[in-house]
Amino acid sequence: MKRAPLALLLVLAIAVGAWFHYGKQGAEDIPTRLAYSAIPAELAAGFSGDNALAHVRALDELGPRPPASPGYEKALAYLEAEFSRHGWTAVRQTFSRGTPKGPVTFTNLLARHTAGGIDWSKSTPVVIGGHLDSKAIDAFTFTGANDGGSSTGVILELARVLAGDPAAAAKVEFVLFDGEEALLPNITPTDGLYGSKYYAHEILKRTSWPALGIVLDLVGDSSHGFYYNIEATDAIAAAVEKAAADSEFKLRRSPGPILDDHVPLQNTGLPCLHIIGDFMNMPYWHQEGDTIEVIDAAALEKTGRTTLRFLAGVAP
Numbered sequence: 177m178k179r180a181p182l183a184l185l186l187v188l189a190i191a192v193g194a195w196f197h198y199g200k201q202g203a204e205d206i207p208t209r210l211a212y213s214a215i216p217a218e219l220a221a222g223f224s225g226d227n228a229l230a231h232v233r234a235l236d237e238l239g240p241r242p243p244a245s246p247g248y249e250k251a252l253a254y255l256e257a258e259f260s261r262h263g264w265t266a267v268r269q270t271f272s273r274g275t276p277k278g279p280v281t282f283t284n285l286l287a288r289h290t291a292g293g294i295d296w297s298k299s300t301p302v303v304i305g306g307h308l309d310s311k312a313i314d315a316f317t318f319t320g321a322n323d324g325g326s327s328t329g330v331i332l333e334l335a336r337v338l339a340g341d342p343a344a345a346a347k348v349e350f351v352l353f354d355g356e357e358a359l360l361p362n363i364t365p366t367d368g369l370y371g372s373k374y375y376a377h378e379i380l381k382r383t384s385w386p387a388l389g390i391v392l393d394l395v396g397d398s399s400h401g402f403y404y405n406i407e408a409t410d411a412i413a414a415a416v417e418k419a420a421a422d423s424e425f426k427l428r429r430s431p432g433p434i435l436d437d438h439v440p441l442q443n444t445g446l447p448c449l450h451i452i453g454d455f456m457n458m459p460y461w462h463q464e465g466d467t468i469e470v471i472d473a474a475a476l477e478k479t480g481r482t483t484l485r486f487l488a489g490v491a492p
């Protein structure tokens with residue numbers, strides 16, 4: 177009769193001790209949402225659409241880049257070399273997921289500027305991302321010059337420009353997402369956005385969180401319109417509209433939500449800017465015509481300069 181109450185007391189004592197322990201640890205571990213202070217506006221004029229176009233062409237020539245393919249591996253190596261050339265350290269973030277076509281190993285690529293040291297347990301105030309993968313299509317050779325290539329070219333040129341101002345570069349983390357494209361035809365809650373979902377989950381483990389996210393996609397073709405996300409906060413909308421006007425970039429708010437890599441980031445509470453070309457009116461979207469011929473330097477340049485002017489003007 178006496179044993180039971182003693183055992184119960186012991187269990188209660190352990191439980192209360194655990195509660196105090198984790199309660200205290202939890203309070204200490206609440207991550208800091210980093211403050212963002214603007215980068216210099218002068219950086220924008222240094223962004224070259226021709227440089228970005230050269231990156232898109234180089235990626236396109238490596239062939240299709242579906243997840244875990246030889247082309248994807250070549251693209252990763254190209255990006256690692258280019259980031260390194262401008263003082264950025266790139267690291268691979270590899271993970272596996274079940275997909276409608278079986279388990280797939282995905283690899284995101286994250287890059288930080290080396291000036292000032294890099295601590296991956298903490299965030300930078302800004303995350304700038306885009307997807308690197310091209311959609312896996314069996315019927316024809318699909319390299320996704322616009323769909324995946326264009327934003328990657330812009331990101332590499334942004335890395336070069338920001339490296340010219342180490343204090344500005346220290347505010348930014350680049351991330352190239354894998355697996356944005358669904359394995360089946362369309363992105364659904366269970367297929368596509370693999371890399372951004374994983375990345376969003378991983379940054380929640382850090383001790384500090386970004387203030388702002390930017391995601392670019394399908395930004396290489398001036399003959400179509402451009403949208404920013406309907407979910408943008410008032411501060412983000414005002415800043416991007418001014419930045420676009422200053423860059424002669426015809427950009428307007430999307431009339432409806434678009435499911436892309438910014439959504440998993442937004443779902444963590446991170447305010448995001450998403451810039452995307454009007455893919456619904458691109459006859460080559462996920463078709464044979466998404467080749468280097470549809471890409472023009474002007475679209476890449478306006479996207480890059482708008483991104484930099486946005487970072488110079490936004491107060492998230």
Ligand SMILES: [Zn+2]
Nearest residue numbers: 311323357462
């Ligand atoms: Zn796509």
